[in-house]
């Protein structure tokens with residue numbers, strides 16, 4: 178109990194002191210010059226230098242002169258041979274023909290909704306139209322346009338494209354911890370998350386003249402959230418313009434949300450991909466078509482056919498998820514044509530790959546080599562792989578859903594929506610005519626839902642609620658009730674309850690000190706919590722690996738045909754009933770091997786993914802920078818710090834982060850079973866090191882994630898002892914020890930652990 182108190186005190190005091198010394202919280206007001214080009218960053222604000230003359234007239238004169246310069250620059254580019262060529266191309270896009278109508282609508286309305294077919298030039302052209310017209314009317318210096326993209330890869334590739342269309346002038350991008358922007362950036366492409374973080378320090382988006390939210394039909398959580406915040410902001414900033422864009426959208430829904438906003442539709446492009454359909458409506462062919470299993474053989478056959486008989490051009494294959502991609506890739510690599518690097522360049526693209534690797538898909542292959550990209554739905558929107566001529570669409574995507582009643586996330590492959598199918602088809606024939614093979618029959622397509630369910634209705638809301646609190650936006654439920662489509666009340670309550678249990682919110686739903694730190698770490702709160710404690714207890718090295726490992730796809734590979742070998746390889750890393758510690762060991766082994774240039778061999782032998790290892794490596798650095806920025810580690814510390822080899826401590830920090838993800842270990846004669854309070858009996862994923870054990874000499878397992886598939890499965894678990902749970906399970910923020918013990922008491926009573934329950938009773942008595 179004394180120790181618990183001390184830990185509690187230490188954490189509370191430590192964080193409190195830190196938060197006082199480092200003035201990094203959103204309520205700090207920034208002093209700014211009144212000139213307006215301030216650009217979005219999450220590392221602070223980029224400001225114009227202070228003006229020498231303070232009078233308004235002098236300032237206006239400087240802006241005017243700068244605007245004239247911009248106009249001259251623009252004309253010079255437009256008159257250059259390259260610029261003329263670019264303009265020629267741009268004029269061929271359907272969006273260009275609507276330029277005047279679009280600009281008029283934007284000048285007359287505060288909110289404009291623009292829809293048009295994929296490839297008609299919304300993303301690349303509309304921001305440029307605005308920029309150009311501002312520059313032309315000599316207001317360029319005061320203009321600052323932000324265009325959000327749902328994903329890092331699209332923000333980067335779109336900005337690259339637009340920069341090349343503009344002779345590299347004025348265009349920049351910003352994604353988490355990466356970006357190119359400068360003093361003369363007037364058009365910034367960023368992820369939606371970056372804009373939300375900017376709103377943290379600058380509620381009124383001062384200096385921003387236009388906000389463009391792209392791919393709005395995807396209905397990502399961040400985009401829905403952003404719309405609520407901006408809707409609030411619009412009356413305070415009457416000159417700010419909001420433009421919503423999407424390929425195919427429920428324009429009326431958005432329009433009525435913004436009080437009948439103006440809708441513009443760009444007429445259909447002439448150049449849509451041919452639509453070749455595979456599969457047919459006849460019964461015979463349906464009976465041999467298995468909806469639960471995407472036919473790898475069919476894909477192989479089609480790819481082979483394209484390679485042998487079709488005209489040149491890259492192939493983009495939409496797959497369900499990473500596991501499918503990697504098994505298909507393995508299969509194709511052993512094919513005489515498809516696996517031959519002199520004929521085929523086989524690439525994969527997946528959300529958790531490092532961005533440098535994702536960018537490979539844009540490279541042109543050598544002459545005579547056909548590029549085949551196996552991808553998930555991250556390539557569905559926004560990005561253009563110029564040489565894609567053929568699209569193969571399996572019709573499925575892994576979609577998360579959330580069962581609020583049981584407070585359990587589910588991850589299941591499910592059919593995509595018609596909108597997604599259209600987007601996928603649109604990836605072919607962007608710059609030349611293309612073809613799309615649907616690997617499902619027409620009747621299945623007809624049964625697809627029109628739109629996908631918005632993310633806000635199908636994911637746990639913890640991170641979102643934390644963000645709402647950090648923006649000081651009144652009560653969480655009231656705020657969310659103003660969303661385009663509000664989430665279930667129960668889902669909101671679950672999220673608030675969770676944040677209270679982990680100590681990010683106090684009983685009045687206000688951010689605690691820990692909570693405020695968590696808002697500075699853009700990751701799931703539980704992972705942020707581990708980092709915070711890892712920093713305080715000087716054991717960051719392994720904790721960074723754990724957190725990075727949980728943020729990328731599983732680095733332990735289990736190829737279908739070598740499952741046993743792979744599991745055996747993983748189990749050599751485990752000695753102590755923890756998937757997380759096994760990962761730490763695997764990573765450290767890889768690091769050692771890398772030093773001898775044997776990283777690939779090491780991964781190959783141990784069934785580890787090289788890409789994941791590299792991603793972990795770069796994420797560790799990113800997270801370390803974030804901790805430095807948050808003031809949690811001193812700027813001169815290195816990652817390797819003092820207590821990194823204290824295994825018990827590391828286990829405790831993991832427990833601190835993952836609680837209340839807790840299951841009790843129930844031993845029976847030959848083996849053990851697991852129970853959680855909400856679900857009763859649960860199972861371990863077969864690739865967990867704990868799944869191979871017959872006994873676990875610990876009473877508890879903390880786990881990272883539980884997912885309902887057919888039964889409830891736990892992913893990534895670590896065994897912990899009673900005392901670790903008592904000391905580290907719970908919030909530990911100042912003053913909350915009572916609530917923490919009460920919660921834990923609930924668990925103990927539920928699982929009837931007499932010895933520890935007694936210990937707990939003693940603590941309670943002492944506390945009372």
Ligand code: CDP
Pocket residue numbers: 270293294295296297298299300301302334335338424559560561563607608
């Ligand atoms: O946003 P939307 O789908 O309407 O189209 P976009 O991304 O603005 O692209 C318009 C056109 O620009 C495409 O059809 C391509 O021809 C071209 N483009 C390109 O060549 N390379 C890129 N990276 C992006 C676009």
Ligand code: MG
Pocket residue numbers: 299300301391558559
């Ligand atoms: Mg687009």
